[in-house]
Amino acid sequence: MERYDVIVIGAGNGGLSAAVTTAQAGLKTLVLERHNLPGGSATSFVRGRFEFEAALHELCDLGTSEHPGTVRKLFEQYGADVDWRIEQKLFHLIVPNDLDLVLPTGIEPFCAKMEELVPGCEPSVRKLLDLGKLAGEAQSYAMKPNASKLVMMTKYADFLRMASCTTDEGMEAIGMPKKAQNILNTYWCYLGAAPDQLDFLTTCQMIYKYVYYNPGMPNKKSHNLSLTLESTLRKSGGEIWYNSEVVQILIENNSAKGVVLKNGKTILAKHIIADCSPAAVYGKMIADDVPRPEIPLRLANARSIALELETMYIGLNRSAEELGIDTYSTIIMSDEDPEVTFTKSNGTDKGTFIANCLNLIIPDSSPKGTCTLFLTTFGDSSFWGKVKPEDYYKIKNQRMRDWVDYYEKNTGITIRPYIEEIAYATPATFCRYLNTPNGTPYGYQVTYWDNIISRLTSMDKETGYKNLRITGAAAENIDGYNLCYLNGNIQGRKTIKDAEEDR
Numbered sequence: 001m002e003r004y005d006v007i008v009i010g011a012g013n014g015g016l017s018a019a020v021t022t023a024q025a026g027l028k029t030l031v032l033e034r035h036n037l038p039g040g041s042a043t044s045f046v047r048g049r050f051e052f053e054a055a056l057h058e059l060c061d062l063g064t065s066e067h068p069g070t071v072r073k074l075f076e077q078y079g080a081d082v083d084w085r086i087e088q089k090l091f092h093l094i095v096p097n098d099l100d101l102v103l104p105t106g107i108e109p110f111c112a113k114m115e116e117l118v119p120g121c122e123p124s125v126r127k128l129l130d131l132g133k134l135a136g137e138a139q140s141y142a143m144k145p146n147a148s149k150l151v152m153m154t155k156y157a158d159f160l161r162m163a164s165c166t167t168d169e170g171m172e173a174i175g176m177p178k179k180a181q182n183i184l185n186t187y188w189c190y191l192g193a194a195p196d197q198l199d200f201l202t203t204c205q206m207i208y209k210y211v212y213y214n215p216g217m218p219n220k221k222s223h224n225l226s227l228t229l230e231s232t233l234r235k236s237g238g239e240i241w242y243n244s245e246v247v248q249i250l251i252e253n254n255s256a257k258g259v260v261l262k263n264g265k266t267i268l269a270k271h272i273i274a275d276c277s278p279a280a281v282y283g284k285m286i287a288d289d290v291p292r293p294e295i296p297l298r299l300a301n302a303r304s305i306a307l308e309l310e311t312m313y314i315g316l317n318r319s320a321e322e323l324g325i326d327t328y329s330t331i332i333m334s335d336e337d338p339e340v341t342f343t344k345s346n347g348t349d350k351g352t353f354i355a356n357c358l359n360l361i362i363p364d365s366s367p368k369g370t371c372t373l374f375l376t377t378f379g380d381s382s383f384w385g386k387v388k389p390e391d392y393y394k395i396k397n398q399r400m401r402d403w404v405d406y407y408e409k410n411t412g413i414t415i416r417p418y419i420e421e422i423a424y425a426t427p428a429t430f431c432r433y434l435n436t437p438n439g440t441p442y443g444y445q446v447t448y449w450d451n452i453i454s455r456l457t458s459m460d461k462e463t464g465y466k467n468l469r470i471t472g473a474a475a476e477n478i479d480g481y482n483l484c485y486l487n488g489n490i491q492g493r494k495t496i497k498d499a500e501e502d503r
């Protein structure tokens with residue numbers, strides 16, 4: 001029977017990063033992936049002459065070679081060579097009949113623009129950015145093995161003080177005018193919870209990182225990041241098996257021992273890292289007669305599954321310039337109040353709508369004289385669950401028509417006559433592809449009661465079984481490309497430590 005030091009289930013961002021980490025430490029590492037290619041969400045697909053980016057709007061925490069953020073440093077540390085691109089604008093925000101503005105990156109230009117838009121808001125905007133920086137530093141410090149409670153209580157006191165604030169409460173507490181709150185709360189759509197629930201320090205960190213490090217992208221598509229990590233893994237002695245779905249994690253005496261594949265094959269390993277949702281791990285992958293650990297199970301049941309997406313991929317037979325598209329990221333909020341847009345972000349109503357034109361960052365990302373649009377809104381799997389199979393395509397077609405109309409009406413840019421390819425992904429598409437509950441790519445909502453500090457403190461109690469760790473979007477360290485790469489690295493390092501202790 002085959003034996004490995006480490007088996008990683010799933011070749012998503014978290015799984016690949018974990019596997020590179022353990023393989024580079026000399027542990028015999030095997031990744032098992034149910035698809036025939038790596039990446040999970042971080043992939044691309046082809047229709048006609050277009051290769052579409054499947055998931056990445058923008059990378060947080062990349063930075064430049066002079067000011068590298070976590071993602072750039074991690075890829076450098078892995079020796080994974082990537083040609084990165086940096087976007088100079090944060091986003092173009094449109095609230096019909098109310099706002100039409102573009103926010104710049106860089107602390108000073110950003111603060112100046114916010115002050116111009118909402119006179120008097122600058123001190124509170126600076127406070128929010130400071131808190132974002134502090135929260136990042138505090139989080140890194142808290143994860144160090146020798147972190148001292150005294151340092152946390154003195155140097156990072158504001159981090160602890162704001163720990164269980166909602167974004168609404170935090171913004172009020174720092175005296176931010178309502179209009180400035182509404183503008184900055186546009187970011188809820190990347191964080192996946194309404195500002196009256198969303199953890200304030202998570203909001204501060206994301207805004208700070210986008211403003212300071214700029215939104216980033218790999219040249220080409222995010223699938224190339226996955227391929228780069230795959231080749232780095234192989235060079236480090238690791239293996240990946242595709243078309244290899246894990247159906248069972250073997251547990252003996254409360255400790256992980258190996259896995260069983262769909263084809264019945266058993267593979268043994270001393271350590272397992274699952275790039276899967278805890279719902280799948282406890283619900284489907286552990287034999288019924290193995291007792292479930294109480295705390296992680298309660299946590300998995302108590303948390304709210306993050307938002308579900310509906311996305312549209314359009315190939316246009318005109319260039320961005322010819323069409324008049326001049327900003328990479330345009331966000332249309334149907335109402336100035338983020339709580340209203342959150343409630344209406346269900347696929348049927350018009351709540352939040354994100355439009356990305358990759359050619360603005362990577363001009364040759366589609367054939368010459370063409371461009372692509374990646375349009376994202378939120379969905380509701382309970383709606384799609386009730387749709388009859390014979391109506392599925394009819395409803396998708398209607399949605400595509402509606403969203404194209406909505407985009408044209410709100411941006412004043414005509415695209416309909418130039419559409420050459422169009423595809424629509426619903427929560428059902430993501431569910432089938434990712435194997436996550438309701439198809440969410442975001443794990444769990446990061447709410448005020450399930451905030452950074454409580455997640456940090458429960459990180460080591462994550463699975464309840466010895467030698468089984470969880471990474472990816474539903475792990476404690478939150479979702480998104482940057483945090484999944486980081487979380488994979490953290491779980492990989494913890495596994496290396498477990499392996500050293502076992503010797």
Ligand SMILES: Cc1cc2nc3c(=O)[nH]c(=O)nc-3n(C[C@H](O)[C@H](O)[C@H](O)COP(=O)(O)OP(=O)(O)OC[C@H]3O[C@@H](n4cnc5c(N)ncnc54)[C@H](O)[C@@H]3O)c2cc1C
Binds near residue numbers: 480
């Ligand atoms: C449309 C869209 C837009 C997004 N935009 C952004 C963005 O702009 N910025 C950002 O930071 N994040 C964004 N995200 C979120 C980000 O992509 C995810 O949070 C992140 O990629 C999740 O990584 P993961 O490690 O959880 O792996 P996943 O992407 O969930 O992949 C898990 C992998 O495990 C495999 N797997 C699952 N179960 C098994 C099993 N039993 N056996 C074998 N293999 C298995 C799956 O096939 C899959 O390949 C977006 C996601 C989507 C879908």
